[in-house]
Amino acid sequence: MIQNGHHIGLPAMALLAACGPMSVERAEDVCFERARLAAGPRGLIAVGGGSGGAASKVRLELSTEWIQGKDPSALYISCVHRKSGSFPRRQLYDRPDWKG
Secondary structure (H helix, E strand, C coil): CEECCEECCHHHHHHHHHCCCCCHHHHHHHHHHHHHHHHCCEEEEEEEEECCEEEEEEEEECCHHHHCCCCHHHHHHHHHHHHHCCCCCCCHHHCCCCCC
C-alpha cells in the first residue's frame, strides 16, 4: 500500500489495525479476566510424590486492582468501554461464568 508517497508494508498495516478498537465480545473476554483477578487473589498449591521424590508447586495471582480495592464490576465496564468503544452487553454479575 502506498500512502503520501510512502510504502507501508503488511506488518505495519497489521500493527496499525491492532491499535483500533476490538469487538465488544473480545473486550468482554479480556476484561472479564481483569475483573476476576480484581475480585480476589487466585492460586494453586500442589504437592505430590513419586519415584523421583517429593514435588510441590505454588502459584499465586494478584492484581493491583484487588490490592487497591477496586470494584470488579466498575473495572469491567470501564475496561470494555475503553477497549471496544461500547458498553458490555450484560453486567459482570449477570454473566453465568462469574463466580466472584
